[in-house]
Amino acid sequence: MAAIHDFTANSLAGEEVPLKRFEGQVLLIVNTASACGFTPQYRGLQELHQKLSPRGFAVLGFPCNQFGAQEPGDAGRIEEFCKSNYAVTFPMFAKIDVNGSHAHPLFDYLKREKSGLLGSSIKWNFTKFLVDRSGKVVGRYAPTVRPENLTKEIEALL
Template identity: 55%
Template sequence: MEQKFYDLSAKTPAGKEVSMSEFAGKAVLIVNTATKCGLTPQFEGLEHLHQKYKDQGLVVLGFPCNQFAGQEPETNDTIEQVCQMNHGVTFQLMAKCDVNGDGTHPVFKYLKSKKGGLLGSSIKWNFTKFLVDKNGKVIKRYAPVTKPEAIEDDIRKAL
């Protein structure tokens, strides 16, 4: 049987299990993040989308990842505080994870299987984004350099 988005789960930095089924009926924007990346200013754009659309059903989930040039040195104990203080992040961050390789987090295995990229299914860099519609269907994948504001029209359509 084919796996579905709502069958997946992920942990928060504090270790609490979060089922993706909690987001049924909502659009979900999933991003692999890093605090020491040249694209880190995207945190502000992601937070803006979160604030603007959360009451209409948008969920932004950040998955910190240290697989790209060691650009996520924070630990699960410090990541939320650093992102809040330095970037004003209030959207949900998840525990650090791998997005490529043998240890790829199941959420990213699923997303990549539904929407491959220029390098096949591999994630090229930090801030690759996936938009999941209200029914759990992965509708779009965005390159790391795609700014959050550039995907606002797609988010409105997904809502």
């Protein structure tokens, strides 16, 4: 059976990144979008990453265009948007699908491990998955849950 650290994903720069690189860290994995009502959550995600990364925490952002076509840009535009608007320094990955037959295998795994209220499908941008240091998916949070409201859960895993 696959585990979180068995997957790879392409960075925005096109580099293949083994998630084994994040082994031993607490992760918050988020499907993101640049033109969504929840896009300002990038600020909270960056603050969490900046504050807690020295203790072994990382946010991993996965742009997705499946919800209202709210991530229409290419990798360069996504990177520029994140850096110039929210000073994002956490790892951002290439645009992916999170649902359907072309869903990235990582997100198929995350959804199997933690279903949402309405089943396993991801319903919108900024769905968040919390992963402990051993790679176990321990939480799934709706897009309406602000990143800063997860501080206690994350700190408990650190």
